[in-house]
Each structure stands twice: as structure tokens, then as C-alpha cells.
Amino acid sequence: MDCSRIKHLLEKYLEGESSLNEEELLRKYFTENKIIPLELEYAKPMFCAFKSEQNVQVKKEFTNRAKLYSIFGIAASIVIMFGLVFFNFNTNNKVNYITKCNENNKVLKIELSDGNLIWLNKGTIITYPNKTKKLKNIVKIEGEAFIEILNPKRTHYNIEAFNALIKTETICAFNIKANKYAENVNITVKLGGVKVMENSVENGLALLVTNGNYCSVHKTHKLVFASANKDDNYLAWKTGNLIFNSLPMATVSDVLSEYYNINVELKNSNIAYCEFTGQFSNKPIEYVLSKIKTELNIDIYNSKDLITLSGDKCLSNFNLKQ
Amino acid sequence: MSNKNISFSKNIRDKHFRFALRLLENYEDAQDVVQDVYEKIWKKKNMLYEYKSVDGLAMKITKDLCYDRLKQRKRKLDNYNESNYVFVNTTNNYDEKDLVETVKELINYLPQKQKVIIHLRDIEGCEFEEIATVMGIDITAVRMNLSRARKTIKEQIIKIKDYGL
Numbered sequence: 134m135d136c137s138r139i140k141h142l143l144e145k146y147l148e149g150e151s152s153l154n155e156e157e158l159l160r161k162y163f164t165e166n167k168i169i170p171l172e173l174e175y176a177k178p179m180f181c182a183f184k185s186e187q188n189v190q191v192k193k194e195f196t197n198r199a200k201l202y203s204i205f206g207i208a209a210s211i212v213i214m215f216g217l218v219f220f221n222f223n224t225n226n227k228v229n230y231i232t233k234c235n236e237n238n239k240v241l242k243i244e245l246s247d248g249n250l251i252w253l254n255k256g257t258i259i260t261y262p263n264k265t266k267k268l269k270n271i272v273k274i275e276g277e278a279f280i281e282i283l284n285p286k287r288t289h290y291n292i293e294a295f296n297a298l299i300k301t302e303t304i305c306a307f308n309i310k311a312n313k314y315a316e317n318v319n320i321t322v323k324l325g326g327v328k329v330m331e332n333s334v335e336n337g338l339a340l341l342v343t344n345g346n347y348c349s350v351h352k353t354h355k356l357v358f359a360s361a362n363k364d365d366n367y368l369a370w371k372t373g374n375l376i377f378n379s380l381p382m383a384t385v386s387d388v389l390s391e392y393y394n395i396n397v398e399l400k401n402s403n404i405a406y407c408e409f410t411g412q413f414s415n416k417p418i419e420y421v422l423s424k425i426k427t428e429l430n431i432d433i434y435n436s437k438d439l440i441t442l443s444g445d446k447c448l449s450n451f452n453l454k455q
Numbered sequence: 456m457s458n459k460n461i462s463f464s465k466n467i468r469d470k471h472f473r474f475a476l477r478l479l480e481n482y483e484d485a486q487d488v489v490q491d492v493y494e495k496i497w498k499k500k501n502m503l504y505e506y507k508s509v510d511g512l513a514m515k516i517t518k519d520l521c522y523d524r525l526k527q528r529k530r531k532l533d534n535y536n537e538s539n540y541v542f543v544n545t546t547n548n549y550d551e552k553d554l555v556e557t558v559k560e561l562i563n564y565l566p567q568k569q570k571v572i573i574h575l576r577d578i579e580g581c582e583f584e585e586i587a588t589v590m591g592i593d594i595t596a597v598r599m600n601l602s603r604a605r606k607t608i609k610e611q612i613i614k615i616k617d618y619g620l
Contacts, residue, residue, distance in 0.1 A: 147609060149602035153580055175612040179605075182558035183577045191472045191486060 136170055143176055160184065232260045235276075240371055247287035252279040254370045274309055279371050281306040282325075293332065294318050297350035297357075300328040300339065307342075308367055321347040321367045331355045366392070373415040379408040385425070386442065393418045400443035404431055467510060470579055471517050477574045478521035480563060488524065492516045514581075514589045518571065554612065561608050569604035576601055 142159055145151040151159070163169065163180040235241040235253040243251045247265040257276025265287050272280075274294045282288055282305050292299040294311035297318040305325030311318040320329055326343040331350055340359050342348040347362040365376040366388050375392060377385055383405040386397040395418065399405050407429050413421050422440065426433050431444030471492060475485035495516050496509065506512045562570060571590065575581040583594045590597065 147602060147605050149598035149600075149605070153582065156577070156580075175609055175616065178554035178558045178612060179577075179608055181555045182562070185555060186473065186559060186562075186574075186578045189473050189476065190469045191489070 136173075140173060143173060228262045228264050228266065230260050230271075231263055232258065234258045245287075248284045249287060249290075250281045250283075252281075252371050254278065274311055275313065277308070277310045277312065277370060279306070279308045279368065295350075295352055296332045296355065298330050298332040300330070301325075302328070305344075308371075310367075316352060318350045318352065319347060319367075320350075321362050321364070323368070329357060329359070331357050375413040375416075375421070377409050377411050379410050381405060382407045382409060382425075382429070382442065385409050389418070389421065389440075395438060395440060397440045397442070400441050401445075404429070404442060404444050407431070467513075471513055473578065474514060474517050474571075474574065475521050477562070477570065477578075478518070478567075479524060484524060488517060488520045491520055508585075511585055511588055514575075514585070518589055554615070557615065558608060558612065561611050562604075565604050565607060569600045569607070572597055572600045573604040573608075577605075 139159070139162055142151060142155050146156060146159055159176070160180045160183065163177045164184050169177055233241075233243070233253075235255055235257050238255055240255070241253040241257075243253065243259070243261070245251065245261060245265055246263060249265075251259065251261070251272075253259060254277035257274065257278055259276075259278065260271075260273040262270050262272075266289075267287070268289045270287075270290045272290055272292045274292060280290075280292065280301075282290065282301055285304055288301055288303055288305075290299075290301045292301070292309065294309050295318050297309075297311065297320065299307075299309065299320060303325050305322065305327055307320055307322040307324075307327055309318065309320050320327065320342060322342050322344050324344050326341055328339040329342050329348045329350065330339040340348055340357050342359050345362055346359055347364070347367070348357065348359040350357050365378060369375050369388070369392050375388065377388075380388075382399060386399055389395070390397040409425060409429060411424055411428065413424075418440075419435075422433050422435070425431070425442075429444070431442055434441040434443070468489065472485055472489045475488040476482065479485050479488065492513055496503075496513060503509055503512075562573060565573065568590070572586055575586045575589065576583075581589075583597050586597050587594045
């Protein structure tokens with residue numbers, strides 16, 4: 134076929150004036166010829182594309198829909214029945230929430246209706262349901278609390294503490310420290326595992342924190358962080374046991390000031406690195422301080438609400454880190 | 456005519472499937488639509504003699520069902536209308552195969568009407584009358600849209616290949 138005829142046909146084609154027969158000619162020409170004049174080459178990919186699109190086929194055979202519909206129908210009716218049952222069940226047992234604040238100077242123990250236990254540190258506010266359900270019991274905590282979920286039939290709790298959301302699904306025991314003025318909400322797991330997530334980020338990742346680990350949720354940065362727990366005294370508020378296992382005095386003073394709710398200050402940085410070992414069980418602050426004094430040979434000044442520790446070096450450590 | 460055989464051959468079924476696929480750009484949806492089309496025709500089986508061609512009827516139903524689905528999806532396909540679709544080619548070295556794929560893409564980027572018409576004409580080889588009935592517009596409009604679609608594709612190819620005829 135000569136070039137000018139093709140060119141003429143192509144022009145007709147572009148105007149939408151060509152007949153099916155003419156288009157068939159063009160298709161043949163462009164898909165079968167290898168050598169095409171440069172000025173007409175643009176038409177080759179067009180006709181090749183049309184031709185290859187003609188070969189698209191249905192891959193799978195059609196399913197028998199009538200059967201599927203009936204199965205869906207049965208499935209849907211079962212779902213609706215279950216839904217109704219649950220709806221009635223839930224409305225009949227309406228859940229009321231109780232809010233409590235531990236204003237005493239002692240630890241308060243709360244037993245939930247299902248036997249699970251919550252201990253509250255002083256000053257802690259809690260909101261909890263008077264009746265627990267099988268799924269999703271909401272507990273809100275501000276302050277410090279230790280939660281022990283040992284009833285295997287009632288393990289689903291959502292515990293909210295500021296922006297941290299803790300979900301429990303199995304038997305577990307953990308401590309939540311969510312103080313109003315702290316930057317973080319800390320969760321330390323003693324038994325089992327809990328899921329911790331940041332509440333404001335929807336569908337975000339949940340960290341599974343298992344026993345022996347702790348998790349920290351930052352209040353403003355919305356970060357969730359988990360690591361191995363190295364703090365032996367995280368439960369001191371509940372047990373009254375203080376354990377110092379070659380801890381530097383800087384840490385010891387922090388633990389003491391938190392546990393006894395007093396200010397402990399180190400006068401000079403020399404003694405900050407002195408390591409102290411000892412255990413106390415429900416002992417008054419004076420007893421602990423005298424023990425430290427004799428052990429490390431440092432001076433202690435006890436004024437009304439400030440305890441100052443000072444000294445040049447300590448007996449127990451010879452390799453002081455300056 | 457009432458005993459008209461409506462069991463479509465595989466070829467014709469593929470044609471309807473391609474048409475639905477062109478409009479919906481989704482394999483599963485297209486298969487669903489084709490199945491729906493046959494259900495509808497099956498229900499009309501006693502009235503088929505009223506229609507000139509069962510195939511044409513099937514195409515019309517396919518188009519209507521696809522349009523319904525597109526409306527449901529609320530996908531603004533028309534957003535592509537007249538917009539300047541620029542294909543960025545980093546290698547500047549298109550071989551024939553790439554261009555063929557590009558043409559397939561270009562068809563999908565055309566405005567809805569042009570896309571349907573160029574599909575029916577250049578891929579399925581339908582007559583203008585057929586297309587006009589499926590689309591519900593007159594033949595002149597079909598020719599005009601077809602011409603626009605073909606020219607757009609041509610221009611885009613030239614742009615890509617940088618021939619500068």
C-alpha cells in the first residue's frame with residue numbers, strides 16, 4: 134500500500150470520518166509493517182495498543198451467586214440474633230461508674246466486682262465500673278495505682294491515664310504512675326503483659342509490654358517507649374520495702390524524697406556517685422538516714438522539711454568518679 | 456424470535472468485560488458488572504424480540520451499570536477532563552513497548568465520553584450507530600468525540616517522542 138494513501142486514511146481516521154473497513158486496513162498496516170515512514174510513526178503505538186487491548190479476557194468463571202446470597206442471608210441473620218441478645222444483655226445490666234479519691238495517707242485497696250484488685254497510692258483519683266463486663270471495662274486513673282487482674286474470666290480492661298491507654302487481655306499485674314505534673318505516664322509490668330498505646334493517635338501501634346519491662350508514654354510528645362525495668366523500688370509505695378542494690382546516692386536521694394515525701398538534697402557532687410546497698414522494710418526516715426550515715430560516713434543535716442547530705446568522700450567507694 | 460438464543464459466546468462476553476473494565480478500571484468490579492448484565496438480560500428473556508440486537512442491549516446495560524457504580528464510588532473521573540496530563544519520562548528513551556503501554560494509559564485518562572467511544576470503536580470495532588445507541592447521543596457527536604480522543608492521543612505521543620512533525 135502506498136504511503137500517500139495511508140496518510141490520507143490516517144487523516145480521515147483522526148477526523149472520525151473513516152469506516153470500519155478503512156480502520157481495519159490501517160490497523161493491519163501499522164501492526165504488521167515494520168518499516169513505517171517517520172512522519173506516520175506516531176500511529177503505530179496507537180494501533181498496537183488497540184490490538185493488544187482486544188485480547189483482554191475474563192479470567193475466572195462466574196460464581197453461582199444465588200447460593201452465595203443464601204449463605205450471606207443465614208450469616209447475617211445469625212449476626213443480628215447475636216446482636217439482639219447482646220444488646221438486651223447490656224441494657225439490662227447498666228453499668229455505673231464510681232469515682233474515688235484516696236485522700237488518706239495510706240494505701241487504699243479496691244476490690245472490683247469480679248475480684249480483681251487495685252491499690253491506690255495517696256492522692257490518686259480513680260473511676261471504675263460498679264459491675265464488670267466480659268469485654269471492655271473502662272478504668273481511669275490519675276496518680277499512682279497497682280492493678281492486679283487475676284480473675285481469668287474478667288481480663289478485658291481499658292485503663293486510661295492521661296494520654297496513655299492500657300489494654301489488658303490476659304492475667305496480669307502492673308503499676309501505673311500517672312502524676313499530674315510529671316512529663317510521662319509510666320507503666321511497669323510485674324506479671325503477664327499489657328498493650329500500651331498513645332490515646333490521641335487513632336489506630337496507632339500498640340506496644341506489648343511484658344513482665345519485667347516498663348513503658349513510658351510522653352504526655353506532650355505523644356511518644357511511647359519501652360525498656361527493661363531497672364527500678365527495684367517502683368512498688369515501694371505499696372509494699373513499704375526499699376531496696377538499694379549498690380545504687381548511687383543521687384538515685385537513693387530521689388527514691389527517698391519520693392517515698393517519704395520530703396526534700397533530700399546533695400550538697401556536693403562528690404557523694405552523688407557513692408554507692409549504697411541496703412534494704413528497709415517500713416522503717417522511718419530517721420532510721421534509713423542513720424544507716425546511710427554510718428555506712429558511707431557522710432554528714433546529714435535534718436531540718437524541718439529539707440534533708441541535706443554532705444561529705445568529701447565515702448567509705449564504700451574508692452574509685453570516685455569526679 | 457422469542458426463542459432467541461441468549462447464551463453469549465466467550466468472545467462476546469469478553470467484549471462486555473473489556474468495556475466494563477475500561478470504565479471501572481477494576482478487575483473484580485468489571486466481572487461483577489458483567490454478571491449483573493447477564494442477570495438482567497436473563498430476566499428480560501421473554502421480551503428480547505423487542506430489541507434490535509441483544510449484544511447492543513447488553514452493551515447499553517453494561518454502560519448504565521458501570522455509570523451507576525462510578526456514581527456510587529463518587530470517583531471524580533471527570534477531574535481528568537481537559538486537564539493537562541503530563542507524562543514525565545526520565546529516560547527520554549521510549550521504545551515501542553513503552554509507547555504501547557502509554558497509549559493504553561492515555562485512553563484511561565481521556566474524558567469519560569471520549570474514553571468510552573474510542574474503546575467501542577477502536578478496540579471493539581463497533582459501528583457508529585451502535586455506539587450512538589449505547590451512549591444515547593447522535594452519530595455526529597460520536598464522530599466528534601472520537602476525533603477529539605484520537606487527536607489527543609496522537610498529540611501526546613508526538614509530545615513524548617518529540618518528533619515535532
